[in-house]
Amino acid sequence: MSILGTRVIRTEDPRLLTAGGVYVDDLREPELDGAARVTFVRSTVAHARITGIDTSEALAQPGVVAVLTVADMTDFPPPPPPTPIDPDAPPVEGPMPLGGPWSEPLLAVDKVRFVGEPVAMVLTDNRYQGEDAAELVSVDYEPLPAVVTFDDALAGQTLLFDGTDTNVSQRRDGAFDDSAFDGCDVVVEGDIVNQRVACLPMEGRAIAASWKDGKLTVWASTQNAQLSRLILTAIGLPPDAIRVVAPDVGGGFGAKIGVDREAILVAWAAKHTGRAVRWVESRSENLTAMTQGRAQRHHIKIGGTADGRIQAYRLDIVQDTGAYARMSGFLPSLTVLMAPGVYDIPSVQAGYKVVMTNATPIAAYRGAGRPEAAATIERAVDWFAAAAGLDPAVVRKVNYIKNEQFPFVTKTGAPYDTGDYEGALDKVLAAAGYEELRAEQRRRREAGEVKQIGIGLASYSEITAPDPAAGETAKVEVHDDGTATVYTGSSAHGQGHHTAYAMLVQAELGIPMDKIEVIHGDTDLIPVGVGTYGSRSLQLGGTAVHKAAIEVKEEAAAKAAQLFEASASDVQLDTEAGLWHIAGDPDKSLTWAQVAGAAEGGLIVANVHFTQERPTFPFGTQLSLAEVDTETGKVTLLRHVTADDAGTILNPILFEGQRHGGIAQGAAQALCEEILYDADGNPLTSSLADYGAITAAELPSFELVTSETPTDLNPLGAKGIGEAGTIGATPAVHNAVIDAVAHLGVRHIDMPMTPERVWTAIQEAKKASAK
Amino acid sequence: MIPPSFTYRRASSVDEALDLAAELGEDAKFLAGGHSLLPLMKLRFAAPEYLIDLGRITELSYVRDEGTYVAIGALTRHHDVNTSALLAAEIPLLAHAAGQVGDPQIRHRGTIGGSVAHADAASDLPAVLLALDATFVIRGGSGTRSVPAAEFFKGIFETALEPGELLTEIQVPKPASPNAWSFQKFTKRAIDWAIVGVAVQSDKVALVNMGHTPLRASAVEAALASGASVADAAEHAAEGTGAGSDIHASAAFREHLARVLVRRALEESRSRG
Numbered sequence A: 001m002s003i004l005g006t007r008v009i010r011t012e013d014p015r016l017l018t019a020g021g022v023y024v025d026d027l028r029e030p031e032l033d034g035a036a037r038v039t040f041v042r043s044t045v046a047h048a049r050i051t052g053i054d055t056s057e058a059l060a061q062p063g064v065v066a067v068l069t070v071a072d073m074t075d076f077p078p079p080p081p082p083t084p085i086d087p088d089a090p091p092v093e094g095p096m097p098l099g100g101p102w103s104e105p106l107l108a109v110d111k112v113r114f115v116g117e118p119v120a121m122v123l124t125d126n127r128y129q130g131e132d133a134a135e136l137v138s139v140d141y142e143p144l145p146a147v148v149t150f151d152d153a154l155a156g157q158t159l160l161f162d163g164t165d166t167n168v169s170q171r172r173d174g175a176f177d178d179s180a181f182d183g184c185d186v187v188v189e190g191d192i193v194n195q196r197v198a199c200l201p202m203e204g205r206a207i208a209a210s211w212k213d214g215k216l217t218v219w220a221s222t223q224n225a226q227l228s229r230l231i232l233t234a235i236g237l238p239p240d241a242i243r244v245v246a247p248d249v250g251g252g253f254g255a256k257i258g259v260d261r262e263a264i265l266v267a268w269a270a271k272h273t274g275r276a277v278r279w280v281e282s283r284s285e286n287l288t289a290m291t292q293g294r295a296q297r298h299h300i301k302i303g304g305t306a307d308g309r310i311q312a313y314r315l316d317i318v319q320d321t322g323a324y325a326r327m328s329g330f331l332p333s334l335t336v337l338m339a340p341g342v343y344d345i346p347s348v349q350a351g352y353k354v355v356m357t358n359a360t361p362i363a364a365y366r367g368a369g370r371p372e373a374a375a376t377i378e379r380a381v382d383w384f385a386a387a388a389g390l391d392p393a394v395v396r397k398v399n400y401i402k403n404e405q406f407p408f409v410t411k412t413g414a415p416y417d418t419g420d421y422e423g424a425l426d427k428v429l430a431a432a433g434y435e436e437l438r439a440e441q442r443r444r445r446e447a448g449e450v451k452q453i454g455i456g457l458a459s460y461s462e463i464t465a466p467d468p469a470a471g472e473t474a475k476v477e478v479h480d481d482g483t484a485t486v487y488t489g490s491s492a493h494g495q496g497h498h499t500a501y502a503m504l505v506q507a508e509l510g511i512p513m514d515k516i517e518v519i520h521g522d523t524d525l526i527p528v529g530v531g532t533y534g535s536r537s538l539q540l541g542g543t544a545v546h547k548a549a550i551e552v553k554e555e556a557a558a559k560a561a562q563l564f565e566a567s568a569s570d571v572q573l574d575t576e577a578g579l580w581h582i583a584g585d586p587d588k589s590l591t592w593a594q595v596a597g598a599a600e601g602g603l604i605v606a607n608v609h610f611t612q613e614r615p616t617f618p619f620g621t622q623l624s625l626a627e628v629d630t631e632t633g634k635v636t637l638l639r640h641v642t643a644d645d646a647g648t649i650l651n652p653i654l655f656e657g658q659r660h661g662g663i664a665q666g667a668a669q670a671l672c673e674e675i676l677y678d679a680d681g682n683p684l685t686s687s688l689a690d691y692g693a694i695t696a697a698e699l700p701s702f703e704l705v706t707s708e709t710p711t712d713l714n715p716l717g718a719k720g721i722g723e724a725g726t727i728g729a730t731p732a733v734h735n736a737v738i739d740a741v742a743h744l745g746v747r748h749i750d751m752p753m754t755p756e757r758v759w760t761a762i763q764e765a766k767k768a769s770a771k
Numbered sequence B: 001m002i003p004p005s006f007t008y009r010r011a012s013s014v015d016e017a018l019d020l021a022a023e024l025g026e027d028a029k030f031l032a033g034g035h036s037l038l039p040l041m042k043l044r045f046a047a048p049e050y051l052i053d054l055g056r057i058t059e060l061s062y063v064r065d066e067g068t069y070v071a072i073g074a075l076t077r078h079h080d081v082n083t084s085a086l087l088a089a090e091i092p093l094l095a096h097a098a099g100q101v102g103d104p105q106i107r108h109r110g111t112i113g114g115s116v117a118h119a120d121a122a123s124d125l126p127a128v129l130l131a132l133d134a135t136f137v138i139r140g141g142s143g144t145r146s147v148p149a150a151e152f153f154k155g156i157f158e159t160a161l162e163p164g165e166l167l168t169e170i171q172v173p174k175p176a177s178p179n180a181w182s183f184q185k186f187t188k189r190a191i192d193w194a195i196v197g198v199a200v201q202s203d204k205v206a207l208v209n210m211g212h213t214p215l216r217a218s219a220v221e222a223a224l225a226s227g228a229s230v231a232d233a234a235e236h237a238a239e240g241t242g243a244g245s246d247i248h249a250s251a252a253f254r255e256h257l258a259r260v261l262v263r264r265a266l267e268e269s270r271s272r273g
């Protein structure tokens, strides 16, 4: 029996769970002996001109090695010349930072634009000295009005960047046409906010660097060493003078794709001072200066027939990108792409504006643009169903793209590969006992009980491996001792790649997993690689490993044939025993050690760079059962039932793990998490005492239903599962809570649905119905 | 997240702690479980020059039957209060409430004395001890004195403790009907401090996080005393309080919660007792 599809326990866990993990702060490499600690001096105001920086008092403190400001950055290569803004040119489309007048400095030059922006860096012998000395760096700020809300930004009365006449850094016209809604029996219109949240990996950002003999080595807590190396060339070194190593990484959730400006500064400080350095951020730094996610405001309009057929959908997005446009229009362009979700809607109109605010920059967070699309279309469908007086499950079924329509290109241009949307919904409805839940809901409503229940549905499709042409690399080696080594360009940080890839090699070569080592995240060993994000690793990185194993097998077959003095076509590999045979002669066998030993250098190697023709589109339905205490507004999640279909499942344990974490984060956005600022742009949620990260105590046990519809875009049949949880759970929980109080007249509640928000919505609905 | 530097001193007895406090003066702070003080130091909101660690003063860790009252040493951890068989039988409100503080890690470090001395209006035990009419035993250079809970909590993080004084014991009278209790702690997440909390022992009602100090809901108690129904009495829950607004709740919502939770607490305590 093949090992594929079986519940193999994660090989990573014994080490990680017994304090064997080695994160950046744990590294004791000789190159980091006596490394200085970096402490950043960060802006304490949201928007200000810097009129002076005095480092003298800090420099006089014990243990201070250096205090560096922008004035010290004279050994940097000059920045690319600013591209002048042409007000008449169409706005640029694209994922990368904008450059030009919008560009993000490394250390603040003459202005600060968010609380937490790096202004200076202090190098000390130890961390305590650093924190004390940093307090003594005196920065003179001349405060400017802060741009905090979507409307502040759009109004443009205060501009973040000199040389611009707007805070809108990018836009895409939605080609809005109201005639699409003519003839609709039911039309609903309103605002839905997808609030700013923290990415919150357990390990914050961390970088160590050493400069020796013309080579820079950087240890980074990152989702991709190779991209990090490319970013670090900003300090004026060619890629081959830089080695980036990713040790154990305690989560990333998108915020560790590549590295941030702080990492470039830390690397530069090592080269500039000649002393090894290390920076490990505190939780407060993490909550104010690591990129955050979501932060979109949507205006929607949805219309259709009285019997539930949706005819037209409009999504008008304002993306708050924070003080610097790290990903520019990339996030809302994914939201636009995924706007219609799983529905075949004749008219879809979607566009966006990206606005600058005096807040922490926004970048990818688990789902990156797609959860926002799903959250809103799923809310809109419920809104529409409620207005039409129809069961939301029925409305979904009526509008799904049908199985026979795949491959299907949506009105926004997304090429969906495979799907069985109704199948996933039916499985969830059956597992949850949908009709019984509705009956219990009716009973409680009729009895007027204080605790009401709501049933929330969310069906979603999402794009995974959104950059399939970039592909992923793998090298598989079999050695003359019968062991194998896998080098992958993807970059595990909790997902279990080491287990997954070893399973793939064992399945193909019959070498047992415990004789297979998987290596990732070292640019000296793996110069070319893309990394782990966008739910791409198994389908791209895994397929690359799978194909490399096949190539190794083919070469080994030829070698075995020579040793057997038989023809290659007569040679067979017994993948159960890991032995080579001649067909029809089971007594004669060769081990992998013998076959590899006979190869040149005692090694059989294959290198593969797998690219996929198109992205894949996993899908599913999630059902949340929420109880609302109508006297206090408190929400309790009672059940969460999901069918998340990401193609062929390699290892159910890894698959379930991704769903668990994702659902928890998705539910957290619906119920408790939000980054908040006061009117002056001061963060109000800069510690975990204030930021409402969800815990196990707030969550029910998840009921995970299996649905497996393979893709034909890669030989594993795999799509990505990393982001399904955050995409499906947020709207499922959102809809459940609103459904629980819908009979009281509540139409919508913005996230996070705190007790006060839920209670206030009930009071307002009561007032409105009393009128 | 990194505290300023300080000098650490350890006391192994009450006398030594008092001597150290007298010697080091106003720049010293007692360290019990550290779960209120250390977070403040890490955020640099507090910067004591000296910490006098009380953690090894085992003579202050006990739950003792004193006949009409239960005596609890100031260094008794929340976990030990929570699991005390004596308290479960005689004062179940206190045992239960100690089990609602933070999470298990916090309950194994934090102490009842630290919670009382810190006097955070959002903390659970100060209000519970106020409802139970506890008495706090204080030792200082000039001897020992006892302060009733009603006179102990003075203002925001301000108590009857003078600098250098040590809270040594908490004396809680045994209620006549121990089972007539309820503790309603309203939080967004299990680990959180109360947005609002209500402690009820028979007709005595105290409020968590409804002002600068833990408060007795005197208007509710007066209404009950004059024969009002539970529902009517509960309507007075926000009277005389001074709830604040923050990112977790507005003052108006806190007042609403106080009314709902007082009603629920009174109903529950009556159904139990």
Ligand SMILES: Cc1cc2nc3c(=O)[nH]c(=O)nc-3n(C[C@H](O)[C@H](O)[C@H](O)COP(=O)(O)OP(=O)(O)OC[C@H]3O[C@@H](n4cnc5c(N)ncnc54)[C@H](O)[C@@H]3O)c2cc1C
Pocket (backbone or CB within 6 Å): B029, B030, B031, B032, B033, B034, B035, B036, B037, B038, B039, B054, B074, B075, B100, B101, B102, B103, B106, B109, B110, B111, B112, B113, B114, B115, B117, B118, B122, B123, B124, B125, B161, B165, B166, B167, B168, B191, B192, B193, B194
């Ligand atoms: C994450 C987290 C969640 C929490 N959640 C809750 C919660 O839900 N409910 C709740 O009530 N509390 C909560 N707490 C606080 C916890 O209960 C603390 O343990 C308690 O408030 C303080 O006790 P301590 O022993 O840790 O005191 P310390 O932090 O050591 O001291 C607090 C203050 O009291 C002084 N002090 C301590 N002991 C004495 C004494 N014997 N005499 C005189 N002065 C003294 C100290 O000098 C200091 O000023 C939480 C704490 C954390 C970190």
